[in-house]
Amino acid sequence: MSKESTELALDDAFNILSNSRRRYILYYLYTRDEPATIEELASQIAAWENDIPVDDLDDTARRRVYVSLYQTHLPKLDDFGIAVYDRDEGTVRLTEKAEEIVRYLPVERRETPQFTWYYVVLTAGAVIALLGTAFGLPPFAVVPGTLIALAFAIALLALVVYQYALTRRSEDDDLMKLEDLE
Structure with a gap:
């Protein structure tokens, strides 16, 4: 060229x-x-x-x-x-x-995690634990169903909070980048 x-x-x-x-x-x-x-x-x-x-x-x-x-x-x-x-x-x-x-702008292509797969894995784990508890399969027969449910509820809450925090941070980053565009 x-x-x-x-x-x-x-x-x-x-x-x-x-x-x-x-x-x-x-x-x-x-x-x-x-x-x-x-x-x-x-x-x-x-x-x-x-x-x-x-x-x-x-x-x-x-x-x-x-x-x-x-x-x-x-x-x-x-x-x-x-x-x-x-x-x-x-x-x-x-x-x-x-x-x-x-490339001349203060912009980066954002790679965001695909949370869908996290939710699918968490749901699959919960279903397996539910079936294991219902049929008395080890190790689920030893652990009370309430503790298993609590563990999955805490995991779900942690995932939602993490996704929310990433979304908020990304929105704040976007606002800072917009100020640079002006």
């Missing part, structure tokens, strides 16, 4: 990143890792810009952002090949080329 084409790509990247709404679009789509509707984007960006929850937005703030996304920012991302903007469907998704731009 020649120096001139690299500079042009870098200029394009900075052109794209020069606007906070485009940075918000990239951040939102990149951290979600799935397409979004223009309505979702407009609502979330308006909430971030006004520093309020999405539920507290008024239609004027939402509409103002929607119009700028629809007319300016999404077509620009589409023109540069960073996103696929389907006007008919009203959806937007990032392309692989977005990786070239997102």
Whole structure:
């Protein structure tokens, strides 16, 4: 790749990143890792810009952002090949080329544990313990059913608390990263 084409790509990247709404679009789509509707984007960006929850937005703030996304920012991302903007469907998704731009943002793709498997294993263990207790199978015949139930209840509570703590920490991290995008 020649120096001139690299500079042009870098200029394009900075052109794209020069606007906070485009940075918000990239951040939102990149951290979600799935397409979004223009309505979702407009609502979330308006909430971030006004520093309020999405539920507290008024239609004027939402509409103002929607119009700028629809007319300016999404077509620009589409023109540069960073996103696929389907006007008919009203959806937007990032392309692989977005990786070239997102690296300039304070964004990390988050690897979240799949808690579904933890719950499946815990449930399977509880069912096995229940059946073992009901049929008097060792070692469940020796331990009272109440203690087994208590152990699984404590394990379930610990898992729920752990999942909640991870979710809260991830939300706090997202807020700090959003401040860096402004």
